[in-house]
Amino acid sequence: MANYGWNGKILRVNLNTGTTSEEDTSNFEPEKFIGGRGFGARVAWKELPPDVGPFDPENRLMFMPGPLTGTLAPGSGRCTVCGVAAQNSVISDDAEGLYSWSGIGGSFGTEIKFAGYDGIIIQGKSSEPVYLYIEDGNVEVKSAEGMWGKGTYAAMKEIMKKHGKETKVAAIGPAGENESSIAAITNDSESAAGQGGFGGVMGSKKLKAIAIKGSEEVKVDDHEALLSTVKEINHEVCWPVSTDDLEKGYTSSSYSVDSHSKACTLGCQGFCGGTRSLNYPGDIQYGEVTTFSFCASIGDYEVDHIGNQLGINFWDFAYGIVPILQYASKQDWLNEVDGLEIPAPEEKIINSNYADTPKPLLVKLMRKLAYREDELGDLMAEGGVEMARELWEEETDEILSRIYPGVPDYPIGYTGHWDCHWKHGAVGWPHWLVSSLIWATSNRDPANDSVHHFTDNIALYPEAEMMNGEKLSWDKVREVSERLYGYEGAMDYEVTYDPPEAKASAAVWHRWRGALVASLLLCDWQMPRVFTLRPKDGPQTYPQAEAEMFSAVTGINMSEEELDKAGERIWNLERAIDVRYGRNRDWDESIIPYFEHPSMDAEGEGKHAFDAEEWKKQLTAFYELSGWDTETGRPTRSKLEELDLDDVADQLEEKDLLPS
Numbered sequence: 001m002a003n004y005g006w007n008g009k010i011l012r013v014n015l016n017t018g019t020t021s022e023e024d025t026s027n028f029e030p031e032k033f034i035g036g037r038g039f040g041a042r043v044a045w046k047e048l049p050p051d052v053g054p055f056d057p058e059n060r061l062m063f064m065p066g067p068l069t070g071t072l073a074p075g076s077g078r079c080t081v082c083g084v085a086a087q088n089s090v091i092s093d094d095a096e097g098l099y100s101w102s103g104i105g106g107s108f109g110t111e112i113k114f115a116g117y118d119g120i121i122i123q124g125k126s127s128e129p130v131y132l133y134i135e136d137g138n139v140e141v142k143s144a145e146g147m148w149g150k151g152t153y154a155a156m157k158e159i160m161k162k163h164g165k166e167t168k169v170a171a172i173g174p175a176g177e178n179e180s181s182i183a184a185i186t187n188d189s190e191s192a193a194g195q196g197g198f199g200g201v202m203g204s205k206k207l208k209a210i211a212i213k214g215s216e217e218v219k220v221d222d223h224e225a226l227l228s229t230v231k232e233i234n235h236e237v238c239w240p241v242s243t244d245d246l247e248k249g250y251t252s253s254s255y256s257v258d259s260h261s262k263a264c265t266l267g268c269q270g271f272c273g274g275t276r277s278l279n280y281p282g283d284i285q286y287g288e289v290t291t292f293s294f295c296a297s298i299g300d301y302e303v304d305h306i307g308n309q310l311g312i313n314f315w316d317f318a319y320g321i322v323p324i325l326q327y328a329s330k331q332d333w334l335n336e337v338d339g340l341e342i343p344a345p346e347e348k349i350i351n352s353n354y355a356d357t358p359k360p361l362l363v364k365l366m367r368k369l370a371y372r373e374d375e376l377g378d379l380m381a382e383g384g385v386e387m388a389r390e391l392w393e394e395e396t397d398e399i400l401s402r403i404y405p406g407v408p409d410y411p412i413g414y415t416g417h418w419d420c421h422w423k424h425g426a427v428g429w430p431h432w433l434v435s436s437l438i439w440a441t442s443n444r445d446p447a448n449d450s451v452h453h454f455t456d457n458i459a460l461y462p463e464a465e466m467m468n469g470e471k472l473s474w475d476k477v478r479e480v481s482e483r484l485y486g487y488e489g490a491m492d493y494e495v496t497y498d499p500p501e502a503k504a505s506a507a508v509w510h511r512w513r514g515a516l517v518a519s520l521l522l523c524d525w526q527m528p529r530v531f532t533l534r535p536k537d538g539p540q541t542y543p544q545a546e547a548e549m550f551s552a553v554t555g556i557n558m559s560e561e562e563l564d565k566a567g568e569r570i571w572n573l574e575r576a577i578d579v580r581y582g583r584n585r586d587w588d589e590s591i592i593p594y595f596e597h598p599s600m601d602a603e604g605e606g607k608h609a610f611d612a613e614e615w616k617k618q619l620t621a622f623y624e625l626s627g628w629d630t631e632t633g634r635p636t637r638s639k640l641e642e643l644d645l646d647d648v649a650d651q652l653e654e655k656d657l658l659p660s
Contacts, residue, residue, distance in 0.1 A: 004221040005067030005554035006030055010039075011117045011139060013132060015205050016057065016124030020139045020304050025118045030643065031566075033558060035066030036519035037101055038570040039119055040082030044099045045573060045648065050581050053096030053265035054086035054197065055179055057125040063170075063210070064119040065109035066521035070218040070232050073549045075523025079109025086197030086382060087316070088180040088412065088443070098412075099577050100444045101197055101518070104170070107189035109521065111168035114214025126206040131155075131171075133163065133212045144208035148177060151309030152186040159211045160188070171209035172199045173311025175370040179204050180381035182313040182369075194313040195444050221555030229548040233529055283359070303362050310370040315445070317366065320384030323354040325365075327399040333392055337376065340364055349399060364466055385411045405439050405591040412442060418455040420599040427455040429599065429608035430496040430503065436595050436615065437507035437622050439635075442586040443578055446514070453510045453517075457530040458491055466533045470538060479539040480531060485509050497614035499589075504621035511626075513543075515574065516567030520546060567642040572635050575628075576648045585633040588619060629659035 009022045033042045040062050043082030052058050062082040069076050069536040081102045088098035112120060115134050117357045122132075126141070129148035133140045147155045156169040168188055175183035176199030184192040193199075220226055283302070307314055327349050328334040329342035336342060345355035368377030385404055388396035397408050402421075404411035418427050419435035427435065434454050438446045474492075481491035489495030489502035497503075517527050529542035536542075544560040558566075575583075579586045595610040623630045627639030636659050640649040652658040 004219045005071075005550075006035070006118050007113060007116050007216070009119060010119045011134070013120065013122045013139070013141070014124045015126040015130065015141070015207065015287075018130075019140045020141070024231045028118075030067070030118075033067075033570060033573075034516065034519040034550075034566050035118060036064045036080040036521040037065045037082070038519040038566070039575070040080060040101055040571045041099075041570055041577065043121060044082065044084075044577055048099060048577075054084045054089055054181075054201050056096070057082070057205070058123060059084045059097075059201060059204075060549075061122040061198065061201050061205065061207075062119060063109070063112060064121075064521075065112050065517055067118075067554055068520045068522060068549055070110040070113040071220055071549075071551070071553055072226055073231065073520075073522060074233065076521065077105060077107050077110045078521045078523060079104050079112065080518055080521060081185060081193040081198050083196075083198060083201055084181075085195075085198040085444070087179055087181070087195065088312075089197075089382075097441055098581055099574075100195040100196050102195040102444075103184075103518065104185065104187060104193040105523075106168075106187045108168050108170050108187040108191075110211070111212040111214050113218050114216050116214065116216050116579065120210070122205065122207065125204065128207050129206050131159065131209040131211060132207065133159075133211045135163075136215055141359075147208050149174065152311050155209055156188050159209060159298060163211055163213060166556055167211050167213045169211045171311075172202050172207075173309055173370065174310040175381065176200055176203035176373050177208075178293055178381065180312070180369065180372075181386070182316040182381070184313045185309055186302065186311060190308060194315060197313070199311050201312075203251060209491065219604050220552075220553050222311050222552040223287045225552035226549055229380060229552065230255065232534070233526075233532075233542060233545055256280055268465070279547070289592055293500055294515070300359060300362075303359055303366075306363055307366050310366055312366055312370060317369070317380075321365070321369075321380055321387060322357055322362075322386050322400055323349050323611050324384050324396065326354045326357075327396070328392065331395075334635055337361065337368075349402075358370070379435070400595055401593045405594040406587075407593070408591075410587050410590045412444060417641055418451050419595075421594065421597060427459045428493075430493065431455065431491075432497070432599065433460050433503045433615070433618065434506045434510075436591065436610075437504060437618060438511060439594075440591045440619060441507075441511065441575075441622070443574065451510075451527060453514060453530065454506055454522045456525065461531040461533075462531060464531075466535060466540070468535045470535075472533065476540050479532075481506075483539040483541055484603075497611065497618060500614075500618040500621040501625065504618045504625055507622055508625045511571050512564055512567040513546075514567075515570040516546065516563060519570055520550060522546065559563045563644070569645065572626075572640065572643055572647060573648060575635055576640070576645070576652060578650060579634050580655070583633070585623075585631065588633050589616065632659055634659050 006025050008025050010025055012021045016511055028039050028042055033039055043060055045063060047060060060083050064080045064082060081104055084097040085100035086097060088100055088220060089096055116137050129144040130141050131144040133142050152171045152173045155171045159169050160167050170185050170187040172183060172185055179200045181197040181200055181280040183197055184194040185199045185202055186192045325342050326345060329344040340361040343355035343357060354565055369380040372378045372381050379390050385400060388400055400407040406412050420432040435451050438451055461472055462474060462477050464474055468556055477491050478488040482488045485505040487505045489501040490506040495502045527546060528547050532540055532542040547558055548562045552564055579639050592612050598610055618628050623633055628635050637649045650659060
């Protein structure tokens with residue numbers, strides 16, 4: 001394999017024995033599976049059969065950067081966390097969990113590369129609390145007895161005091177230690193792998209933290225070529241800025257360099273709403289709070305700080321558990337917790353559209369969850385779906401179906417982010433049909449691997465001012481749609497359900513490209529460059545940027561089409577993993593009740609109704625464009641062989657899971 005981009009070795013850690021070993025990266029077929037999600041899916045297919053549960057010692061907890069991690073590529077500080085996800089444990093009667101993945105920003109993924117590795121695979125369970133310390137090629141499993149029970153920040157500070165402030169740390173809090181299904185892994189820059197409950201997986205292994213210190217650099221084959229592509233796109237992340245600002249040399253990051261707003265990952269040239277609070281006055285636990293709040297937060301800095309210390313996934317807590325409890329209060333099922341009243345708003349409760357919750361109650365709930373205090377705390381630790389079902393059974397299906405697509409059978413993810421069924425309607429009708437197809441085929445909340453790619457671009461770029469002073473007209477938008485998806489109507493407001501291939505083509509393309517972006521590894525807000533504001537001879541798009549950067553870094557010349565084929569391969573391998581868990585078309589169609597609730601478009605709630613029968617035709621088109629069987633939604637042998645996944649086809653056939 002090439003000596004550029006990849007370091008050439010993967011670290012394996014066996015906590016049963018406390019031993020470590022290294023495996024050649026070439027064994028993971030990097031030119032086929034790239035890194036990140038691709039490496040994770042490859043390991044899962046070979047090593048994680050469906051009978052391995054999230055808290056099974058044989059579950060693999062994987063931290064996988066990509067070949068672009070640690071380079072100049074924008075947003076390339078990210079890392080993918082993979083394994084059997086605890087958060088998905090309510091999905092299948094035949095398996096304890098479902099393989100999935102999460103993303104984490106900051107500089108943790110970069111430090112893995114600087115330490116000389118292309119990934120870390122952890123299996124087994126320690127008999128005592130430990131942390132993993134990596135310094136360049138030296139690896140130690142060290143006692144964490146004095147850290148167990150401490151918050152994430154306290155553990156990080158203790159480790160940095162021992163090994164130096166330049167050490168990069170990812171740690172869990174009490175929620176992870178107590179094996180919460182919605183526990184997060186937080187790093188020293190306060191970014192988190194929130195989705196999937198991997199904090200609970202880490203806690204089940206008695207692994208408190210991973211600390212890394214590296215001094216190597218990521219080797220790049222062609223620095224000039226990489227810099228050329230970075231310069232081409234560096235004014236256009238994450239969203240359009242005015243021509244005046246561009247002429248002054250400002251970029252999107254100009255809005256993130258004040259004293260408040262910060263990026264979430266190394267190498268970011270923009271920001272997505274992250275806010276740094278310096279010495280913010282607290283009134284619950286702290287006199288002053290310095291913390292980082294992102295979009296998935298409560299909105300009160302002291303509460304955010306406490307939640308981060310405890311290691312809780314804010315998405316499920318803030319937009320799942322809290323509105324469910326308010327719904328219960330409205331029904332007079334549960335009106336107070338330890339003497340603290342639960343608000344019961346008059347308006348309809350849906351996702352983040354609920355009453356303000358007093359800070360003391362929020363903190364009380366988070367502590368109960370993290371420490372599994374009493375029945376309510378124990379059930380909250382299992383996530384909103386399990387809590388509601390255990391306490392109030394099918395009586396909660398109405399509220400659950402507004403929050404968790406797939407309820408009651410296959411609740412994957414939650415809060416329809418960017419699909420017009422949440423508090424805001426950033427992307428309007430009919431573009432949330434693309435989101436719905438992506439939701440239907442996901443094994444987690446897909447916002448940060450596919451949905452952002454489409455919705456952010458279609459919501460923000462049409463009619464934006466280009467660098468030559470012209471507008472990015474709808475004619476130009478349609479040209480981009482034709483170039484990327486093969487259908488002008490994919491981005492057209494006039495095209496809804498007919499032809500079904502129009503919206504399905506966009507969903508398929510972003511599924512493939514999403515798997516690729518999370519394997520290279522890049523930020524989904526910044527890539528792909530669906531639109532460019534730099535005047536071009538052809539369509540106003542720059543989708544070849546990933547291929548240019550990959551080729552420049554690795555020295556392996558891959559075209560856009562060839563690299564997209566790798567993304568398609570990774571996405572199909574993940575689908576095959578899902579099929580082993582029993583996934584089929586019924587599973588995909590289980591999101592229909594969620595989308596049948598009135599949308600919240602800017603034109604008025606419920607103005608655009610969801611037609612399930614017409615949508616099913618779009619799902620069929622999605623399958624056809626993917627090369628999948630239209631009755632089962634499963635990849636066909638011909639498609640798998642086309643993607644050089646013959647062994648996957650053979651194993652599915654052995655289990656009678658391959659379409660005839």
